[in-house]
Amino acid sequence: MIPLSxxxxxxxxxxxxxMYCLAIKRNMIRLVxxxxxxxxxxxxNFIAFSAHLNQGYIDPLGSxxxxxxxxxxxxxxxxxLTIVTYAYKHYGTLDVRKLRRLKx
Amino acid sequence: MNALLIFMITTPVIGWLAHKRRYRKIRDLYxxxxxxxxxxxxxxxxxxxSAKGPLSSCYLPFEACLQIDMFGVFMxxxxxxxxxxxxxYSVRYMERDTGLAEYYTLLLGMIAGMxxxxxxxxxxxxxxxxxxxxxxxxxxxxxRKKRWAPIEAGFKxxxxxxxxxxxxxxxxxxxxxxxxxxxxxxxxxxxxxxxPNEWLYVTLTLVIVGFGVKAAIVPFxxxxxxxxxxxxxxxxxxxxxxxVQTGAYALIRVxxxxxxxxxxxxxxxxxxxxxxxxxxGNLMALLQDDIKRxxxxxxxxxMGYILFGFSIASPxxxxxxxxHIMNHAIIKGLLxxxxxxxxxxxxxRDLKKLEGIRRKMPLTSIxxxxxxxxxxxxxxxxxxxSEWLIVLAGVEAxxxxxxxxxxxxxxxxxxxxxxxxxxxxxxxxxxxSEKATEAPRSMLIPIVVLAALCIIIGLYPGPFIALAExxxxxxxxx
Numbered sequence: 123m124i125p126l127s128x129x130x131x132x133x134x135x136x137x138x139x140x141m142y143c144l145a146i147k148r149n150m151i152r153l154v155x156x157x158x159x160x161x162x163x164x165x166x167n168f169i170a171f172s173a174h175l176n177q178g179y180i181d182p183l184g185s186x187x188x189x190x191x192x193x194x195x196x197x198x199x200x201x202x203l204t205i206v207t208y209a210y211k212h213y214g215t216l217d218v219r220k221l222r223r224l225k226x
Numbered sequence: 227m228n229a230l231l232i233f234m235i236t237t238p239v240i241g242w243l244a245h246k247r248r249y250r251k252i253r254d255l256y257x258x259x260x261x262x263x264x265x266x267x268x269x270x271x272x273x274x275x276s277a278k279g280p281l282s283s284c285y286l287p288f289e290a291c292l293q294i295d296m297f298g299v300f301m302x303x304x305x306x307x308x309x310x311x312x313x314x315y316s317v318r319y320m321e322r323d324t325g326l327a328e329y330y331t332l333l334l335g336m337i338a339g340m341x342x343x344x345x346x347x348x349x350x351x352x353x354x355x356x357x358x359x360x361x362x363x364x365x366x367x368x369x370r371k372k373r374w375a376p377i378e379a380g381f382k383x384x385x386x387x388x389x390x391x392x393x394x395x396x397x398x399x400x401x402x403x404x405x406x407x408x409x410x411x412x413x414x415x416x417x418x419x420x421x422p423n424e425w426l427y428v429t430l431t432l433v434i435v436g437f438g439v440k441a442a443i444v445p446f447x448x449x450x451x452x453x454x455x456x457x458x459x460x461x462x463x464x465x466x467x468x469x470v471q472t473g474a475y476a477l478i479r480v481x482x483x484x485x486x487x488x489x490x491x492x493x494x495x496x497x498x499x500x501x502x503x504x505x506x507g508n509l510m511a512l513l514q515d516d517i518k519r520x521x522x523x524x525x526x527x528x529m530g531y532i533l534f535g536f537s538i539a540s541p542x543x544x545x546x547x548x549x550h551i552m553n554h555a556i557i558k559g560l561l562x563x564x565x566x567x568x569x570x571x572x573x574x575r576d577l578k579k580l581e582g583i584r585r586k587m588p589l590t591s592i593x594x595x596x597x598x599x600x601x602x603x604x605x606x607x608x609x610x611x612s613e614w615l616i617v618l619a620g621v622e623a624x625x626x627x628x629x630x631x632x633x634x635x636x637x638x639x640x641x642x643x644x645x646x647x648x649x650x651x652x653x654x655x656x657x658x659s660e661k662a663t664e665a666p667r668s669m670l671i672p673i674v675v676l677a678a679l680c681i682i683i684g685l686y687p688g689p690f691i692a693l694a695e696x697x698x699x700x701x702x703x704x
Contacts, residue, residue: 161391163392164398165395171403176406181406205377
């Protein structure tokens with residue numbers, strides 16, 4: 123059996139990749155994918171913990187949370203892609219650097 | 227809350243029917259009646275909870291459940307009140323927009339999500355409703371999709387807030403890995419006795435970052451000054467008065483319940499962030515020429531006050547903060563709805579073009595001035611009492627330096643609110659503000675109600691402080 127720490131290292135690496143993607147990438151679709159990577163890092167963590175929490179059986183709580191959470195991730199992506207579509211209509215580009223008209 | 231969800235799901239159906247029958251006002255009335263029914267149920271719940279103590283459906287450590295205590299009921303009262311007034315206001319404000327059935331659905335969904343967050347008894351239920359609230363608010367910020375600004379603000383808000391949500395999920399997974407449960411009571415019992423290890427600190431950081439994005443703590447605040455001005459005015463009022471406070475609520479509930487064993491660590495961190503938040507909010511607000519942007523930065527500053535009160539973590543500090551949440555919701559609701567009335571009548575948010583608009587919109591301008599005086603903490607109105615309570619709690623807890631910094635911030639906020647009053651009320655009118663006419667009556671009613679609440683709470687703060695105190699005790703006792 124693969125030790126738990128490998129899974130944790132993997133999920134933290136995924137989280138870092140997701141954050142890197144959000145910070146560096148310029149394409150709006152890639153930003154949305156970055157969000158997905160972040161969420162999946164947490165999912166992997168849940169699944170790894172649910173298998174390792176008790177020896178011998180898999181805790182159903184972790185899996186059920188992940189299934190629910192996948193649905194939310196899908197909803198977030200749907201809303202995000204809708205907004206991306208409208209942004210493309212307004213700006214004619216997917217480059218997020220062009221979306222700098224608001225001062226933030 | 228059940229009632230709210232039912233109304234949320236049925237609103238599009240009614241909207242469609244109303245569209246078929248060519249009688250469109252039905253869906254507005256339907257949404258408003260949904261909120262009224264919720265308000266009635268909430269009142270019954272309040273009577274129940276204040277008589278019998280917290281209601282709970284949590285029996286097993288691994289099930290999703292609701293736990294309703296005074297803290298939650300207090301927040302829910304604020305949400306439903308602001309939501310109801312915003313819905314009444316929307317009837318005229320949104321009349322020129324299309325897709326109103328969706329609008330009311332999203333509005334009800336957002337309020338249902340917020341109420342679910344404050345009634346949640348375990349972390350996962352909280353997360354489910356948190357996502358409901360977030361998703362609906364993304365769509366509402368970007369609701370006017372024909373213009374570029376709401377889309378840009380909505381995208382920025384979505385990316386930041388979804389990253390925050392993912393961070394919360396990661397923190398949840400660590401908590402789950404440490405304890406095997408997500409129930410708040412069990413989490414508190416298990417983690418209260420363990421020796422703090424590095425994973426607990428990692429989780430603490432993730433929780434503060436994740437909820438901090440919604441609560442607009444300063445390094446993560448940049449979505450707020452874009453999203454608030456670009457959303458329709460009733461939504462700005464709800465975002466500022468309720469949604470941002472939900473972030474603060476979830477943060478403090480999780481910190482108090484789950485991270486009681488490392489209280490010293492988060493208390494100091496949160497306090498430094500709170501002071502930073504106040505300063506950035508107030509200083510940026512001084513520089514703004516756009517009325518809704520000014521109010522948005524002021525919201526960040528007010529979040530600083532609220533977090534400061536929370537970070538004291540004494541009953542007095544929590545009472546002050548909760549009372550301030552209520553007052554801030556009322557005042558910011560009032561200010562954003564007034565600003566919305568200007569936008570609706572004149573079509574501009576630029577303060578330079580709104581100069582002297584009092585001549586043409588006397589009632590709205592005077593009510594805006596009342597709100598500005600109230601939030602600048604000038605004594606006879608409600609903002610003074612809550613800010614005074616927070617400062618007092620800070621002094622009592624021995625945080626003299628931080629309390630002094632907060633007083634400096636309150637004085638800073640007086641400066642820009644006096645400027646706002648000066649520009650709107652006293653200056654000579656410009657050609658644009660000459661053309662204005664007074665806002666329609668159904669938009670004025672919620673504004674007048676909110677202004678009346680400012681004055682009533684200002685003159686008789688006693689019962690409201692008692693309510694906030696009961697909520698603070700419930701928050702600390704879980």
